[in-house]
Amino acid sequence: MKKNRDKELLAILEVSKVLTASFDLERNLTSAMETLSNLLEMQRGCVYLLDPISKDLRIVAAHGLTREEIKKGKYRIGEGIVGRVIETGSPMFVPNIGEEPKFLNRTKSRPAKQGISFLCIPIELKGEILGVISADRIYSEEHGSVDDDIRVLTIVASLIAQFVGLWKSYQEADKEREELRLQLKERFSIPNLIGESDRFQSVLKAVSKVANTDATVLLLGESGTGKELIARTIHYQSPRAKGPFVAVNCAALPENLLEMELFGAEKGAFTGATERRIGRFERAHGGTIFLDEIGELPLSLQAKLLRVIQEKIFERLGSSKPIHADVRIIAATNRDLHDEVFRGNFREDLYWRLNVVAIMMPPLRERREDIPLLVDYYLKKFNKKYKKSIELSSDAMEILTGYSWPGNIRELANTIERLVIMAERNVIDRIDLPCNMYTEAEVTTSHKRFSPGGSLSHEVESIEKERIIRALKENNYIQSRAARALGITPRQLGYRIKKYGIEVPS
Numbered sequence: 001m002k003k004n005r006d007k008e009l010l011a012i013l014e015v016s017k018v019l020t021a022s023f024d025l026e027r028n029l030t031s032a033m034e035t036l037s038n039l040l041e042m043q044r045g046c047v048y049l050l051d052p053i054s055k056d057l058r059i060v061a062a063h064g065l066t067r068e069e070i071k072k073g074k075y076r077i078g079e080g081i082v083g084r085v086i087e088t089g090s091p092m093f094v095p096n097i098g099e100e101p102k103f104l105n106r107t108k109s110r111p112a113k114q115g116i117s118f119l120c121i122p123i124e125l126k127g128e129i130l131g132v133i134s135a136d137r138i139y140s141e142e143h144g145s146v147d148d149d150i151r152v153l154t155i156v157a158s159l160i161a162q163f164v165g166l167w168k169s170y171q172e173a174d175k176e177r178e179e180l181r182l183q184l185k186e187r188f189s190i191p192n193l194i195g196e197s198d199r200f201q202s203v204l205k206a207v208s209k210v211a212n213t214d215a216t217v218l219l220l221g222e223s224g225t226g227k228e229l230i231a232r233t234i235h236y237q238s239p240r241a242k243g244p245f246v247a248v249n250c251a252a253l254p255e256n257l258l259e260m261e262l263f264g265a266e267k268g269a270f271t272g273a274t275e276r277r278i279g280r281f282e283r284a285h286g287g288t289i290f291l292d293e294i295g296e297l298p299l300s301l302q303a304k305l306l307r308v309i310q311e312k313i314f315e316r317l318g319s320s321k322p323i324h325a326d327v328r329i330i331a332a333t334n335r336d337l338h339d340e341v342f343r344g345n346f347r348e349d350l351y352w353r354l355n356v357v358a359i360m361m362p363p364l365r366e367r368r369e370d371i372p373l374l375v376d377y378y379l380k381k382f383n384k385k386y387k388k389s390i391e392l393s394s395d396a397m398e399i400l401t402g403y404s405w406p407g408n409i410r411e412l413a414n415t416i417e418r419l420v421i422m423a424e425r426n427v428i429d430r431i432d433l434p435c436n437m438y439t440e441a442e443v444t445t446s447h448k449r450f451s452p453g454g455s456l457s458h459e460v461e462s463i464e465k466e467r468i469i470r471a472l473k474e475n476n477y478i479q480s481r482a483a484r485a486l487g488i489t490p491r492q493l494g495y496r497i498k499k500y501g502i503e504v505p506s
């Protein structure tokens with residue numbers, strides 16, 4: 001008696017072990033049935049699962065049946081004993097299957113039915129029947145009782161139910177992830193990038209060339225020109241698309257935090273490090289890391305980054321164990337990196353390592369023919385978002401096309417969104433545009449009139465400076481507000497205030 005109890009406990013323990021051995025449904029359930037059959041001397045053990053859509057029962061795992069037999073073992077609810085158990089949700093025991101008419105013997109695996117008893121137990125999770133387990137057994141004096149078997153199998157069935165439940169939600173999450181990934185791939189695809197100008201088309205050509213490689217890419221260009229968008233496009237069109245895309249803004253954190261963010265930290269690496277932190281490089285394993293504003297990376301971290309690029313290894317803070325990084329690097333900056341190298345702010349060796357393929361994002365004012373396309377694109381987008389049908393007069397389009405767009409596409413998108421929200425009539429005319437665009441158009445034409453030989457970039461700069469001064473005045477020198485009004489970030493505004501030497505009263 002005691003010996004049987006021990007065997008039962010051992011069987012339950014072993015089954016619970018094999019069920020957590022992998023995430024392969026058939027493999028785990030087959031091992032569970034094998035374990036059970038071996039330890040409890042059963043001739044056969046089967047797990048049937050119910051297909052939630054067709055309501056068919058299918059043998060998912062079996063011990064003591066051939067492949068052919070497994071294939072044949074299909075039942076409908078209500079059919080045979082297995083079907084009855086599914087329907088009623090209660091276990092059944094057939095002492096001698098030779099005398100039971102309900103026993104269909106579908107699998108034809110029992111030529112001589114005599115002497116074999118059949119046990120069938122439902123697999124149930126939160127009131128839902130997922131399937132059944134069945135076992136064949138020849139009972140004799142020295143073996144335990146049927147009640148004992150039913151008890152053990154009921155426990156095993158509930159272990160299996162937990163596992164199947166987990167497995168199902170994992171499958172669903174996996175499917176959802178795959179769908180989301182496909183959506184991202186579609187969203188960040190070349191046809192979804194707006195621009196027909198030669199300058200932009202050559203960017204796209206470069207993108208499709210580098211996407212297939214693992215080459216490090218350096219994206220250069222003013223703010224709002226689409227550097228991040230291009231970085232994502234390269235990732236989602238590359239063989240790494242199944243892996244993660246991890247973006248890090250190197251300007252957003254102070255040096256020590258940035259180091260931890262990039263490379264991670266071991267528990268106890270410094271006071272307060274109560275848990276191990278996984279860094280962004282580790283998270284990006286198998287995918288792409290996007291190092292935005294790379295020009296702001298402190299010199300000490302530049303050395304570490306160089307090592308990742310050259311040797312593909314790094315260590316977590318507070319650890320000496322090297323970690324291998326299978327990561328593609330895309331970096332971006334709106335600074336003149338070459339100039340930073342010259343000033344000693346950026347390591348030359350790193351500069352050349354990053355500069356394997358450099359893609360220069362043209363500012364909007366250098367590809368003006370794309371402005372109407374972008375305006376239409378964003379008009380459509382925001383009309384849909386705000387359920388409106390706003391159009392633009394050709395006069396207004398002319399002003400937008402002539403405007404200098406210091407904040408580039410981001411500024412353009414913000415401007416159109418604001419216009420759509422604020423529009424009181426269905427057509428936006430030139431008087432509805434922000435007054436700075438309006439006046440800039442005047443200034444530009446008058447400049448053209450009086451200084452036909454002046455350089456364009458100088459002209460653009462003086463307009464930009466004027467606009468910034470005005471925005472600052474209008475917003476009481478609160479820089480965050482002025483930046484918002486201009487459609488640029490406070491950082492970008494700060495940069496320009498310095499660049500033009502604009503005085504800001506404190």
Ligand SMILES: Nc1ncnc2c1ncn2[C@@H]1O[C@H](COP(=O)(O)OP(=O)(O)OP(=O)(O)O)[C@@H](O)[C@H]1O
Nearest residue numbers: 193194195222223224225226227228229334409410
């Ligand atoms: N070719 C394009 N077609 C459509 N939208 C674009 C295009 N390029 C950029 N955009 C949009 O413009 C906005 C700014 O792009 P993004 O954030 O990639 O610029 P950025 O160069 O990274 O700017 P920053 O330097 O300020 O971070 C985003 O909303 C992006 O979707």
Ligand SMILES: [Mg+2]
Nearest residue numbers: 224227228292
């Ligand atoms: Mg960016």
